[in-house]
Amino acid sequence: MASAFDYTSLITSEHSGKPKFSAMVAAVAQCFADQINVMQSIPAAFDLDTAVGVQLDAVGLWAGITRQLKLPLNVYFSLDTANLGFDQGSWQGPFDPSAGLVSLDDATFRTLIRAKIAANSWDGTIPGAAAAYSNLFNGSGSYIFIQDNMDMTMTVGVSGAIPSAVLRALISGGYLHLKPEGVRVNYYFVSSVNNTPLFGFDVQNQYIAGFDTGSWAVAA
Incomplete structure (x- = not known):
């Protein structure tokens, strides 16, 4: 210095x-x-790993995304609402609107920027889309995969740890919409039981598993 x-x-x-x-x-x-x-x-x-506040906003603009959400996300912590309990729902701050979350915190926004950067260099393939999506869940214990339904639709699944309510809302709300032109994403699924693969036949890995291991898939 x-x-x-x-x-x-x-x-x-x-x-x-x-x-x-x-x-x-x-x-x-x-x-x-x-x-x-x-x-x-x-x-x-202005480094993505260390930027905060307005500096992180500037980094997001370079990547083509902002922390301001199109629609409020109903993701506040609640004991009586499924998937909004401990380690899933977000605490409502003193200045957060009661209608729902409208602006991402630095940590979540930083994760979204990383995913957006990966999306900007996406090669148009399903493996490439899965790799870009995985940036959203890096280090969280969640595993994302994409199934081509061979009818111009694709299904996105997340196994392992159930993502936070904010991450589920971001991916299902189209804030990181990775799909070939003309292809429709018909469902976003997550595990119904934490830290388990999705239930399926003839496959046994961290994404899909059979009886006594896999859990039912539920809408994100």
Whole structure:
């Protein structure tokens, strides 16, 4: 980090013993040191991993997405509503509207930006779409897969850990709509039991499993 000392230390011996001269050089040099520090802080301020607030908003605009949602998401924590309990629903802040969440927090917005960046470089294939979708659930224990129904429709499934209410709403609400032109996404499914594959026959992996392992798929 730059400081005025970087400049005052260069004062020659014939002037270094004069406090008023050194103070004048320090006062003049401080503005240049501050400018250098600000310029050096800019990359971190707008880095996707560290940006917050309006800086993260700017990063989102570069990727082509904002934290402001098209429609309110009814995702607030509730003990009496399915899939909105502990570790799933979002706490309602003091300034959040009662109609529903309309602006994403930094952590969720950062995740959405990563997914949007992956979507921007999508190659149009189903494996590529699954890889882009997986950015939404990176590190969460959720596994996403896409099934081509061979009738110009596709189904998106999420197995493993049940995603938070916000992530479910984002993916089912079309905020990351990855599909070939002319193809319709007919369903978004998640596991009905946490940390389980979706139920299905003739497959046994982290995505789909049979009796005693897989759980019924429910709409996201």
